[in-house]
Amino acid sequence: MSTSPVSPKSPTSNEKPDTAVKNPHDVHRQKSNMDARTRAIANANAKLSNPLSGIPYDRLMADVEIFAEERGLTHLLPELEKGALVAQDSTCYDRLDIFSVEDKRILKEEVTHRWRQTPMLYYMVVMSSLAAAVQGMDEAVINGAQILYPTQFGIGNSNNRDSWLVGLINSAPYLCCATISCWMTQPLNHYLGRKKTIFVTCMISFLTCIWSALTNSWWHLFIARFFLGFGIGPKSTTVPVYTAECSPAPIRGALVMMWQMWTAFGIALGDLIDLVFYFIPDAPGVTGLNWRLMLGSAGIPGLVVCLQILFAPESPRWLISKGRYEDAFNELCRLRFSRVQAARDLYYIHVLLEAENDMEGRNRMVEMFAIPRNRHAALASWVVMFGQQFCGVNVIAYYSSNIFLAxxxxxxxxxxxSFAFGALNWLFALPAIFTIDTFGRRNLLLFTFPCMAICLLITGFSFWSTSDTGRAAGVSIGIYLFAIFYSPGEGPVPFTYSAEAFPLYIRDVGMSFATATTWFWNFVLSITWPWLILAFGPQGAFGWYATWCCILWVLILLLVRETKDKTLEELDQVFSVPLSTHAAYGLRQIPYGFKKFVLFQNPVPEQLYRVKSEAEVLDTGDDEKARREEGEDVDVEKANA
Incomplete structure (x- = not known):
């Protein structure tokens, strides 16, 4: 079960773009511990965070007029001028007379009534949610089918070879995602756009699901499911990007996170369909009609999306990247209540793309690992993405029917x-919209991983019970409690964390790395589980993943930094802390946690990322240091250019 990234180009809701560089002292003191190359990245990040910050009124209006003339939008100049002012300062409409009463009402309600949106926006959200359900069903229907098709294909899971073949068939889509399809996302989006990419991938899902239902040998089913990966990989990245690029900023984060929630719903629906179609008898000349209907049914939501998605608006950002400004404005008018809102978003996207173009010519893949700030983010993202698979969740999602049979x-x-597991996974994903920003990413992981380890041990050790009732009860309790702890923690955190950890200028590369990571380990987990059960028994297999939950708890403690409520500049500072320093800080948190949660004391928490107050900066003479660093930053930027 996986989620997908926030748009690599659109600031997420907690990045606070309009406050990023208001005070020069804030930027300088946050950069005081960075090396020269990282300070250059921080400067670029600040520019990408809000490229309109600090531009005087007269120059801003002149820039808007030039933009309107160059793009053939002079008939929209009054709206563009208002929009540029609001893009620079989201509260300026209260102070300026050029905004009408209706303009002020609509702009104010963006904050006070943020869920009051246009029907077209919610139509787009429904299409995105259906695409997520397609994803979940593609993953889940094999759970019930695999208790039926192996016998028909002569691979009854009775020996080592059969175990590997069943694992290979089940994991085939994820092998395709990790090796080929995820890396096709960028060219597909570049040439087709967001909604046409979604159309193509959902059509692939529909056709390959029907294909899977018509197979008559294990190798034919493997090929069909491998091609299913071409529908899963690009869709899992494109749909959240499309949602983020169409959504208004106040609810962007919540709408993007719905990918995880509705993927979980798709998994529950797939498990329910497995249960319903189990009772379908064979038809004359057709054996295994029940499992064929299970696999084929997963394509139906994909067909529904294909029939509807082309009526949805295209991503305005993609249209602007293609120079289609008039079309982008018209699509924004469909997604927003007023032309001022549409003009604001149009102009802001334009200047953001211009700022990104200034970063062209640099090897972003090399910089992701060569620069310490970026390398620390990549390492932390790898840990949480690897952890999403090796916590063991998908051995339950893909093999729970076999586990309950055993x-x-x-x-x-x-x-x-199995359906009950899917339902719990979906229901407890709902609170994640609130818990992830209330308790923090790192804290949620540190709390839930030990709990998941205990649940896996309960599940595995229950197989030693000599009582049939006790064994069934123990396995059920362990699996259901695991779903309850997974869904609000390791379920939504990895993709959310990875999307905000990387600097904006390499976020698309970073998210490709993160997505390929999770699908690769998904493949490894899927193909090896039948062999693990055969080699070590359920006790050893569940104990293996319980051990990994404990190892991951240590890795998170030492390597994963908190990103909750951090601006882009603060994240630059957080990820610039040396790895050894952060690891030592993590170790010091163990006695702190023991005192607070076991002894119920009230110890003073350590502030690793402490930012000096303005008075401290002035008293210690940091103004002069800031001026010197600004000169260094300019030199570094020139050198990089």
Whole structure:
């Protein structure tokens, strides 16, 4: 079960673009511990955060007029002037008379009534949610089918070879995602746009699901499911990007996170379909009609998306990147209540793209690992992405029916129990919209990983029970509690964390790296689980992933930095802290946590990322140091150019 990234080009809701560089002292003191190359990245980040910051009124109006003339938008000049002012300062409409009463009402309600949006925006959200459900069903329907098709294909999971073949068939889409399809996302989006990419990938999902239902050998089913990966990989990246680029800033983060929630819903729906279609008898001349319907049904939501997505608006950002400014404005008018809102978003996207173009010519893949600030972000993202798979969640999502059969359930109760797991996974994903910004990413992971380890041990050790009832109860309790702890923690955190950890200028490269990471380890986990069960028994197999939960807890403690409520400049400082310094800080948190949560004391928390107050900066003479650093930053930027 995986989520997908926030738009690599659009600031997420907690990045606070209009406050990023208001005070020069703030930027300088936050950069005081950075090396020269990282300070240059911080300067570029600040520019990308709000490229309109600090521009005088007269110059801003002149820039807007030039923009309107160059793009053939002079008929929109009054709206563009208002929009540019609001893009620079989101509260200026209260102070300026050029805004009408209606303009002020609509702009104010963006904050006070942020969920009051146009029907077209919610139509786009419904299409995105259906695409997420396609993703979940593609992953889940194999769960029930695999208790039926192996016998028909002569791979009854009775020996080592059969175990590997079942694992290979189940993991085929994720092998395609990790090796080929995820890396096709950029060219598909570049040439087709967002909604046409979604159309193509959902059509691939529909056709390959039907293809899977028509196979008559294990190798034919493997090929069909491998091609299913071409529908999963690019879709898992494009849909959240499309949502982010169409959504207004106040609710962008919540709408993007719905990908995880509706993917979980798709998994629950897939488990329910497995249960319903199990009772379908074979038709004359057709054997295995039930599992064929299971696999084929997963394509139906994809067909629904294909029939509807072309009526949705195209991403305005993609249209602007292609020079289609008039079309982008018209699409924004469909997504927003007023032309001023549309003009604001149009002009802001334009200047942001211009700022990004200034970063062209640099090897972003090399800089992701060569610069310490970026390398620390990549390492932390790798840990949480690897952890999303090796916490063991997908051995349950993909093999829960077999697990329940192994603990003594018959096929119908096993499918029913699998559906209960999917339903819990979806229900407890709903609070993640609030918990991820309330408790913080790192804290959620540190709390839930030990709990998931205990749940896996309960599940595995229950197989030692000599009582059929006790064994079934223990396995069910362990699996259901695991879903409850996974869904608000390691479920939504990895993609959210990865999307905000990387600097804006390499976020697209960073998210490709992160997405390929999670799909690769998804493949490894899927293909090896049947062999693990055969080699070590359920006790050893679940114990293996419980051990990894403990190892991941240590890795998160030492390597993963908190990103909650941090601006872009603060994140530059957070990820510039040396790895050894942060690891030592993590170790010091162990006695702090023991005192606070075990002894119920009230110890003073350590502030690793402390920012000096303005008075401290002035008292210690940091103004002069800031001026010297600004000169160094200019030199570094010139050198990089």
């Amino acid at each position: 603990c003594g359930f018959t096929q119908i109760p096993a499918l029913t129990s």
